[in-house]
Amino acid sequence: MRLAAEHVEWRVHGHRLLDDVSLTVASGETFGLVGPNGSGKTTLLRVLAGLRRPKVGRVLAAGRPMRAMKPHEIARAIAFVEQQADTLDRLEVRQAVALGRTPFLSPLRPWSARDDAIVTQALTDVDMLPLADRLWHTLSGGERQRVHIARALAQQPSALLLDEPTNHLDIRHQLSILRLVRQLPVTVVIALHDLDQAMDCDRIGIMDGGRLVAIGPPREVLTLDRLRRTFGVHADFLDDAVEGRQVLRFRHAL
Ligand SMILES: Nc1ncnc2c1ncn2[C@@H]1O[C@H](COP(=O)(O)OP(=O)(O)OP(=O)(O)O)[C@@H](O)[C@H]1O
Numbered sequence: 372m373r374l375a376a377e378h379v380e381w382r383v384h385g386h387r388l389l390d391d392v393s394l395t396v397a398s399g400e401t402f403g404l405v406g407p408n409g410s411g412k413t414t415l416l417r418v419l420a421g422l423r424r425p426k427v428g429r430v431l432a433a434g435r436p437m438r439a440m441k442p443h444e445i446a447r448a449i450a451f452v453e454q455q456a457d458t459l460d461r462l463e464v465r466q467a468v469a470l471g472r473t474p475f476l477s478p479l480r481p482w483s484a485r486d487d488a489i490v491t492q493a494l495t496d497v498d499m500l501p502l503a504d505r506l507w508h509t510l511s512g513g514e515r516q517r518v519h520i521a522r523a524l525a526q527q528p529s530a531l532l533l534d535e536p537t538n539h540l541d542i543r544h545q546l547s548i549l550r551l552v553r554q555l556p557v558t559v560v561i562a563l564h565d566l567d568q569a570m571d572c573d574r575i576g577i578m579d580g581g582r583l584v585a586i587g588p589p590r591e592v593l594t595l596d597r598l599r600r601t602f603g604v605h606a607d608f609l610d611d612a613v614e615g616r617q618v619l620r621f622r623h624a625l
Pocket of ligand 1: 383384388398406407408409410411412413414415
């Protein structure tokens with residue numbers, strides 16, 4: 372599903388948190404959002420998820436203005452893994468992931484064996500099947516994060532929005548979740564702080580002070596000058612002989 376923002380502005384108490392933001396994410400593309408703390412990544416994801424409805428500009432999902440879509444239509448199409456996601460205290464892991472199926476259930480379409488299979492697959496994808504019967508409050512931060520991602524996967528969305536999904540994860544789960552996300556045949560918008568991880572996205576958008584200041588293939592837009600100006604760091608690109616590509620090496624803060 373193609374996702375687009377057109378000249379979106381978002382203001383809170385007179386502060387412009389998003390300023391004339393336009394982007395189009397192609398169907399099936401993995402689009403990385405990067406930028407310093409407070410640059411507007413989370414705010415933009417919330418707008419793209421339909422949780423914020425901008426008065427200036429518009430958001431389109433598969434060519435339809437999101438403003439005209441009903442909440443359950445958005446919930447069927449778009450899954451959002453937020454940074455500070457809700458707690459699911461009284462639930463077992465499998466029940467928490469099953470919540471991802473909610474938008475598809477109705478009296479005419481009750482829970483079925485297919486829903487069970489989708490939940491099991493989502494748990495397997497994030498390596499949480501062995502903990503499927505555990506209570507939410509007994510999970511570690513990284514395990515909770517993987518449950519949130521599994522719940523989004525169980526939604527089988529056309530677009531998946533992720534806000535720093537690898538935050539609490541150990542390195543093995545960071546790499547496996549990112550590989551999984553890249554391989555999904557859905558549109559993905561993912562906010563990342565790790566710029567090396569962002570290098571694996573199809574394209575990235577760089578946010579700075581509420582504006583999208585650059586969009587394009589990672590190696591084209593993450594220039595050393597951009598790293599200095601937007602991120603305030605001095606860095607170099609080094610050749611990685613094993614993978615035959617360049618990796619970032621950060622030297623110091625400016
Ligand atoms: N309700 C609010 N009222 C005032 N300012 C807000 C509000 N919500 C967010 N902001 C500010 O808007 C800016 C953008 O916030 P946002 O969370 O989108 O940034 P971010 O790029 O996701 O940051 P981070 O990398 O730290 O997660 C920040 O300066 C934040 O303090």
